[in-house]
């Protein structure tokens with residue numbers, strides 16, 4: 485068998501803007517669990533050479549034909565199209581229609597931190613309403629940092645799970661009730677929820693059905709492409725689509741500009757330190773977001 489040599493540090497040509505695309509000089513790119521899952525070979529569609537990275541913030545450097553609503557030097561943020569990666573780079577070409585202008589008051593680092601995590605299930609999938617009670621599993625994570633605040637902004641009561649180390653962090657985000665998952669079994673202390681948003685997966689996801697009231701709904705983003713099957717027939721199990729759209733990003737920008745939501749705590753790395761960021765992301769025990777400063 486021939487041995488494949490892994491090349492390190494090859495330079496790829498700069499991307500070119502196809503019709504309908506812009507090239508962005510990336511200022512910051514965030515690290516998502518999906519990145520180390522792709523690096524570990526969990527996604528069959530990955531093609532080499534592979535540049536990882538899904539969400540970014542930066543400055544438009546080239547505008548492709550047919551793009552009327554963005555121009556050179558605009559600051560923008562967004563998420564690569566589903567199936568596309570490439571934000572851990574100095575430049576990325578992205579379809580203009582799925583990115584948005586970055587609010588002036590938001591740094592590139594914070595914009596990159598919220599682009600993908602903000603496309604949450606809370607509004608579109610769970611349709612959470614004021615006065616309802618929601619259990620958000622994994623409150624200190626990047627997606628949940630946004631979800632806890634959005635649920636509070638909607639007027640819901642928020643229960644969340646975290647380790648003791650992140651208790652103060654989730655309290656500051658607005659959580660009403662905090663469960664240390666190392667000290668307490670949430671199924672013994674939580675009951676009668678209208679909704680669950682699970683960002684942890686595995687057993688935690690499966691056990692989450694127990695806390696729902698009849699007619700309750702649960703959304704899962706860490707259990708693969710399909711929602712887990714409930715072990716009772718009076719609740720709904722949902723898998724959010726997490727579609728890419730300018731409209732969703734503008735909703736995120738509006739919430740941040742209105743100070744209804746603040747960016748998550750960010751741990752910043754240089755692009756060359758991406759491997760260190762992956763090690764921490766893969767440990768799954770940290771708070772907020774890990775962001776790569778590209779320039």
Ligand SMILES: NC(=O)c1ccc[n+]([C@@H]2O[C@H](COP(=O)([O-])OP(=O)(O)OC[C@H]3O[C@@H](n4cnc5c(N)ncnc54)[C@H](OP(=O)(O)O)[C@@H]3O)[C@@H](O)[C@H]2O)c1
Nearest residue numbers: 517518622624625626627646647650683705706726769770
């Ligand atoms: N397209 C999509 O559907 C989509 C988009 C974004 C993310 N995701 C997925 O969503 C999941 C969450 O991503 P993320 O970036 O927000 O966070 P993450 O990096 O997966 O998780 C980090 C957080 O999980 C918490 N945690 C770990 N085990 C826990 C447990 N047993 N109970 C409660 N909390 C626990 C940690 O808190 P402690 O440090 O306190 O333990 C940490 O804050 C990932 O699986 C990711 O792949 C899916």
